[in-house]
Structure formats: structure tokens, C-alpha cells
Amino acid sequence: QPMGTWSTEQIRNATSQSVMMTWAPGKAKHNTPLITHGEGVYLYDDQGKQYLDWTSQAVCSNVGYTLPESVLQATLQQMTQLPFLYGGLGLCETRARLSQLIAEILPGDLQGMVFPSSGSEANEAAIMMARRYTGKYKVINWYRSYHGGTANSQQATGDFRRWYGGDHVPGFVKAFHPNPLFWDLAGATPEERTQMALNMLEEQILNEGPDTVAMVQFESVIGGGGVIVPPPGYMQGVRAICDKYNIVMHCDEVMVGFGRTGKLFGFQHNEGVIPDIVTAAKGITAAALPLSMTACRKHIMEYFEDNPLGWGSTYQAHPVAMACAYENVKYLIQNDIIGHVQRLAPILEDNTRRLAEHHPCIKQYRCIGLFGCFDVANPDGSNPQLQHTAIDKAFVEYKKAYTANGLIGLMRPPHLHVAPPLVITEDELLDGFERQDKALYVLDDALGY
Ligand code: PLP
Numbered sequence: 001q002p003m004g005t006w007s008t009e010q011i012r013n014a015t016s017q018s019v020m021m022t023w024a025p026g027k028a029k030h031n032t033p034l035i036t037h038g039e040g041v042y043l044y045d046d047q048g049k050q051y052l053d054w055t056s057q058a059v060c061s062n063v064g065y066t067l068p069e070s071v072l073q074a075t076l077q078q079m080t081q082l083p084f085l086y087g088g089l090g091l092c093e094t095r096a097r098l099s100q101l102i103a104e105i106l107p108g109d110l111q112g113m114v115f116p117s118s119g120s121e122a123n124e125a126a127i128m129m130a131r132r133y134t135g136k137y138k139v140i141n142w143y144r145s146y147h148g149g150t151a152n153s154q155q156a157t158g159d160f161r162r163w164y165g166g167d168h169v170p171g172f173v174k175a176f177h178p179n180p181l182f183w184d185l186a187g188a189t190p191e192e193r194t195q196m197a198l199n200m201l202e203e204q205i206l207n208e209g210p211d212t213v214a215m216v217q218f219e220s221v222i223g224g225g226g227v228i229v230p231p232p233g234y235m236q237g238v239r240a241i242c243d244k245y246n247i248v249m250h251c252d253e254v255m256v257g258f259g260r261t262g263k264l265f266g267f268q269h270n271e272g273v274i275p276d277i278v279t280a281a282k283g284i285t286a287a288a289l290p291l292s293m294t295a296c297r298k299h300i301m302e303y304f305e306d307n308p309l310g311w312g313s314t315y316q317a318h319p320v321a322m323a324c325a326y327e328n329v330k331y332l333i334q335n336d337i338i339g340h341v342q343r344l345a346p347i348l349e350d351n352t353r354r355l356a357e358h359h360p361c362i363k364q365y366r367c368i369g370l371f372g373c374f375d376v377a378n379p380d381g382s383n384p385q386l387q388h389t390a391i392d393k394a395f396v397e398y399k400k401a402y403t404a405n406g407l408i409g410l411m412r413p414p415h416l417h418v419a420p421p422l423v424i425t426e427d428e429l430l431d432g433f434e435r436q437d438k439a440l441y442v443l444d445d446a447l448g449y
Pocket residue numbers: 058117118119120121123146147148149219223224252253254255281282
């Protein structure tokens with residue numbers, strides 16, 4: 001039978017038999033809808049029900065589901081002309097042009113490009129790059145961050161997902177995020193807090209031994225861990241510390257790169273900061289095909305002109321994925337999608353604030369660009385759910401209401417993210433908040449407010 005002809009029952013049966021889940025227990029598959037197609041910012045299930053994609057799935061389907069014609073054509077053409085070329089075997093125009101385009105849109109001399117397939121692999125490549133370039137091995141990351149599901153990137157991760165593998169890959173050190181949200185330093189001004197956070201980072205480097213620290217690697221804006229934006233001056237301070245101790249500075253832009261925050265890259269909110277390495281993924285193809293990038297500055301690239309990187313994969317620089325990425329990035333620029341995000345950002349912020357004020361279950365909120373997050377609390381102020389525990393009943397109720405009101409998206413209680421496709425219209429955005437508002441009343445009740 002050709003694809004597209006199976007009944008719901010056939011699909012559900014085969015799923016029960018053979019489909020495994022990853023971050024969720026396998027049984028979770030029975031509670032997920034059977035999605036048949038997408039259009040604009042909406043997904044549709046086998047019953048014809050429409051869902052507004054409220055988190056761009058894993059904050060990746062940034063242009064929604066009606067792909068630009070140019071992306072479709074370029075991808076098909078590449079697939080017809082040269083479906084695959086192993087990265088080490090030959091050069092191709094697609095790779096040259098995508099490399100040049102990304103080098104042009106990145107600031108400074110970030111010009112060396114590797115194109116793995118996932119964000120995790122991009123971060124693996126970055127870790128290898130920093131270790132081999134500096135001849136040192138330790139990597140400093142922040143708690144609450146997420147860097148991937150491969151051995152090193154999972155160990156670099158600062159949230160609970162690091163624990164699954166036994167937390168036993170050596171060479172990774174965790175630092176605290178500077179966001180004052182988590183700091184109770186009575187009387188300190190924001191500037192003083194930032195300086196204290198920088199002093200602590202430097203103290204940590206001195207105690208780890210500057211000659212052992214290869215890289216400081218962090219999300220420009222912590223995404224999955226709660227849309228946490230570094231305070232003004234912090235990134236500039238990290239840049240200065242890295243320069244002082246010959247440490248590579250790496251910004252992980254896998255979630256926020258290509259426009260999510262209202263800048264092309266999240267680190268660009270920090271005047272004058274040029275990281276040594278930038279990784280991105282998701283938004284580079286708007287998730288239509290798997291591709292990521294690891295970009296490095298000229299001096300690092302030059303080092304690897306004479307030395308092998310020591311990392312690779314079969315699908316690095318996959319021509320079809322690169323053709324898709326090239327047209328997608330051009331589409332973002334030519335259609336001023338970043339400008340659109342900047343125009344919608346105040347509307348997202350107003351509505352996030354409005355819902356936070358209306359719903360007692362929301363303790364606080366944060367947002368930047370088209371990226372918002374609510375933190376939910378119990379009536380006694382405690383977290384209803386630490387992220388690694390079994391799902392709290394209240395969130396089961398919330399998710400039912402969320403789905404019933406026509407929203408679909410990832411949920412990481414106690415954080416509830418808002419991250420619709422970057423191409424969403426103002427009306428669709430307002431409609432999404434109305435749907436979420438209704439679901440939040442159910443969460444208020446379920447948590448006993
Ligand atoms: N880094 C960040 C900041 C991410 O948000 C993610 C995924 O969500 C990753 C790395 C891992 O990317 P991937 O899932 O494509 O391997």
C-alpha cells in the first residue's frame with residue numbers, strides 16, 4: 001500500500017508494536033495525537049482537529065508548515081542533481097554558498113563552518129574544536145542549560161537530563177547562571193550582582209586551573225530551562241575572562257539562533273561580544289531537514305588547516321539539507337522575519353504579563369522576542385513539579401485543556417513556554433493566548449487556587 005493509505009487503526013496498532021519514545025516513557029505515545037498534515041502555523045490530526053503550534057514543536061519549526069516555494073524547489077533540485085556527497089570526498093557549490101552566507105551574516109571573523117546534522121553533534125564538534133585548539137580539556141557550562149543528547153553534549157547539559165547517563169563523563173564543570181532571579185544578595189544593584197557572578201566564574205576558573213579549562217560553553221539565552229536572559233554586561237565580562245585565560249568562548253544558539261529572540265543570533269543582544277564558536281541547528285532549516293552548524297573564528301579555522309578536527313559524521317555537510325538551509329536563511333533575510341519578530345515581541349510580552357497577572361498559578365514570567373516562559377508555583381510558593389519527577393496530575397489536566405482548546409506544544413513543568421513559529425500573524429498570536437488563557441484556568445483549579 002502506498003504511504004498515506006493506512007487507517008487510523010493500522011497506524012495505532014503498528015505504533016503500539018514498534019514505536020519507542022525518547023525523553024518520555026514509551027506509553028506516552030498512546031496519548032499523543034495522530035498528526036496527518038500541517039498548514040501555516042497549524043497542525044491537523046486524523047479527526048480533522050486543528051492545533052495551533054504554540055512552541056514551534058521543539059522550538060524549531062520556525063516558518064510553520066507551508067514551506068516557501070524556493071526551499072521546496074532548491075531541495076528537490078539538489079536531491080535530483082546530487083542527493084549525497086560525503087563531506088571529505090569532494091566540494092560542492094551548495095556547501096560553498098551556505099558557508100559563505102552564514103559567514104556573511106555572523107558578525108566579526110566567525111567564518112569557519114562545519115555542518116553536522118543535529119544540535120548535539122554541533123556541540124560535540126565545538127567541544128572537540130576547543131579541546132584540540134587549546135590543548136586543554138575542561139568545559140564550563142551553566143546549570144539549567146541543555147546542550148544535547150550525545151555523551152559530551154549531555155554531560156555539558158546543566159539540567160536533569162545530564163543525570164540519565166550516570167553523570168560520569170569527566171571534564172565538565174558547572175557554573176551558576178548570573179540571572180538575579182536565583183540570587184538573593186540583599187541590597188546589591190543589578191550591576192553589582194553581575195560583577196559578583198563574573199567574580200565567581202573567575203574564581204571557579206582559578207580553582208579549576210586556567211591551564212585545564214578549554215572552553216566556557218553556554219546558551220546565549222537558556223531556552224528549555226526557562227527563557228533566561230543574561231543580565232547586561234555579563235557576556236562582555238565572560239568574553240574578557242576567556243581572553244585573559246586563553247579560554248574558548250562558545251555560544252550555543254541551537255534553540256534561539258536564526259531569529260527567535262528578535263536578533264539573528266541571541267548573543268547579538270550583547271554589544272560588542274564575538275564568541276569564538278557559535279553553534280546553531282533547528283532554525284537553520286526551520287526543521288524541514290536535519291542540519292546544524294558549528295562556526296568558528298578565523299584563528300581557530302586556521303589552526304585546523306594544518307590539523308584534523310578529529311570529529312566527523314557521514315552526514316556532515318549533507319547537500320540536500322544544505323540546499324534547504326541556504327534557501328531558508330535567504331527567506332528569513334529577504335522577508336525580514338527578524339523585523340516581524342521585533343514587531344510582535346511587545347504583543348507577546350503584553351499578553352504574557354496579562355496572563356501572569358490573571359492566573360494565580362503563575363509565579364513569574366520572562367520573555368525576549370517571540371520566546372516567552374511562565375513559571376508555575378503551588379499556592380504555598382513551592383514548585384509543583386521538578387522536571388525529572390513523574391508528571392504532576394495538575395499538568396495532566398492542564399495538558400488536556402491545552403489540547404482541547406486547540407494548542408499543541410512541548411511542556412516542561414514548572415516552565416510553560418510560548419514560542420510560536422516566527423511567521424505567526426498578530427491575530428494568530430492573540431488567538432493563541434486566548435486558547436492558553438482558557439487552559440490556565442484549569443491549571444489554577446487543579447493546583448488548588
Ligand atoms: N542545544 C540547545 C540549546 C538545545 O535547545 C538543543 C535541543 O533542544 C540542543 C542543543 C540539542 O539539539 P538536537 O536536539 O538537535 O541534538
